Every structure is written in structure tokens, then in C-alpha cells.
Amino acid sequence: MSTTPFARRACAAAILAGGRATRLHGADKGGLVIGGRTIRDRQLDALSGLVDDIFMIGGSAADPGIEAGVPRVPDLTAARGPLGGIQTALHRAGDAACTLIVACDLPFVSRPFLAFLLARALEADAADVVVPRSGDRLHPLCATYNRRVREAVDRRVASGALAVQALFDEVRVDIVEPEVVATFDPEGVMFWNVNTPDEYERACARAAMA
Secondary structure: OOOOHHHHHHEEEEEEOOOOOHHHOOOOHHHOEEOOEEHHHHHHHHHEOOEOEEEEEOOOOOOOOOOOOOOEEOOOOOOOHHHHHHHHHHHHHOOOOEEEEEEOOOOOOOHHHHHHHHHHHHHOOOOOEEEEEEOOEEOOOEEEEEHHHHHHHHHHHHHOOOOHHHHHHHOOEEEEOHHHHHHHOOOOOOOOOOOOHHHHHHHHHHHHHO
């Protein structure tokens, strides 16, 4: 399954810069080098050509390695965690039918899987969110969000109800089940994130094997 020129125009993609990365001594997680490339470069390569509108949410414009031509959008509401990032992305995406959200600390997201999520979001238009599951865990920061959820997200951010998965109780969710995810990720590395020095070392070791 692949995206079409319509999908490129209809959807947007946002990389969420994340929080203060205290366990990584405040490092810019997207700027960490894994396998000779930053996580951000790896993600932009995966997204390139899938959508016409790619931007980054949060973080600092002074972060090292910020790519020219990729807009960085400040959070609409400070200190609201991932849901605040999703809110900002949905507003920045404007009239885009859906927005693909990717956390900045996922070095092994793949272009075929991201293309699959976008295509599924457009084909299953009744779904407000298309989110993958691995094991018993949903991954809301590698998922698509229809513009219809913007109102619900705004309401939850304003009330301080910031749990992303709680949002799913009031919108229509299409879950990509583990057996489908596994066809794109047979080694089970796509949702590895980098939040600690140990996780960074693990990711570097995995990239060296590729």
C-alpha cells in the first residue's frame, strides 16, 4: 500500500520535539547520531515524498542540526506534554485531512510503515485516529489524527486532561494490530525510543548491525 499525490496534498506530518530530556542531560534527542545520521535526519528521510507539509513542533530554534526549510512551530500552550504537541500540530496543519504525528526519539520508523498509516487514514475516513499497537501497548506518537479531533484535543488541553490515550475514549480509533505492524517491523525495533543513555547505546548497537 502506498500514498498517492492526493495523500501528499491531503495530509501533513509533524515531528514532536519532546520535553527536556533530563535523563539524557538535556540533549536534543532528535539531534542524536545513530548509524551515522541524526534521528531527525532518519525521520525526515522516511517522511520525504509522503506529504508536502512537514514541520517540527516545540523545542528550540537554537537546537543544533536544525534542517533548513523545515519549519519549527512553538507549542500553542506551554508545558502540556505530548497532547499539547498534538494540539499544536493539528492547528498548524490547518485544513489537512489528517496529520501524521511522530515522536522525535524513534530512530527506526520506516517509510513503508508511515506510508501505510497515511493510506489507511485516508481509506478508513470514518476513523479519527489510526494508531498502531505492539504487544499490549498503543503508540499514539506514531499515529495519524484526523482534523475532526482538533476540538476534542483543544477541550482536553484546556481542562488539563492531558493523557493522550484517554482521548481515544471519545473519538473513533482504528487500531493497527500487532500482526500487521510485524509485517513492516519483523525485528520489533520500530517503536524503540531513546530516552536514556542505555536506550541510546542500544539503538546505536542496532544501527551498527544494519
